[in-house]
Amino acid sequence: MQEMNLSPLIGEEKIKETIESMGAALSQKFQGETLVAVCVLKGSFMFYSDLIRAINTDVICEYMAVSSYGNSTQSSGEIKINLDLTGSIKGRHVLLVEDIVDTGLTMNFLKNHLQNHQPQSLTTAALLLKPGALKVECTVDHVGFEISNDFVVGYGLDYQGYFRNLPYIAQVQSLS
Numbered sequence: 172m173q174e175m176n177l178s179p180l181i182g183e184e185k186i187k188e189t190i191e192s193m194g195a196a197l198s199q200k201f202q203g204e205t206l207v208a209v210c211v212l213k214g215s216f217m218f219y220s221d222l223i224r225a226i227n228t229d230v231i232c233e234y235m236a237v238s239s240y241g242n243s244t245q246s247s248g249e250i251k252i253n254l255d256l257t258g259s260i261k262g263r264h265v266l267l268v269e270d271i272v273d274t275g276l277t278m279n280f281l282k283n284h285l286q287n288h289q290p291q292s293l294t295t296a297a298l299l300l301k302p303g304a305l306k307v308e309c310t311v312d313h314v315g316f317e318i319s320n321d322f323v324v325g326y327g328l329d330y331q332g333y334f335r336n337l338p339y340i341a342q343v344q345s346l347s
Contacts, residue, residue: 218326
């Protein structure tokens with residue numbers, strides 16, 4: 172693994188506070204309802220696990236895996252489903268949980284894919300949004316943090332499989 176120069180961007184405590192706030196808003200929105208929470212693997216697993224624990228209603232867990240990065244630091248723009256839903260979401264309230272929205276292509280692709288399954292409602296949540304990187308218009312209902320168009324790792328986000336275990340978000344300053 173090549174050396175990387177990382178600079179902390181968003182600390183562990185700030186992430187926790189933001190997720191608790193997002194969870195409270197989602198709890199209020201779906202009070203008394205059953206919510207199907209869809210985790211987009213692999214990057215959002217940490218955010219997803221913390222977020223669903225912060226939601227005070229019945230939650231059913233579902234998972235999807237898509238790829239658009241490969242081993243690059245930039246999205247290829249080509250989205251491939253590697254793992255699809257295992258249960259039906261027809262007529263259900265669905266929460267799509269993504270780690271980061273940069274180009275907007277993956278989020279829009281996933282929203283369209285899930286809408287084809289006829290949920291009662293579809294709400295989106297992303298820990299990070301890079302407005303400067305958007306290639307298409309993309310609306311995200313709940314955003315934890317807006318960041319600049321820099322490559323970041325940590326808290327589930329990786330570079331070639333590394334750095335997912337960091338408890339904070341770090342900006343990659345350079346690849347050595």
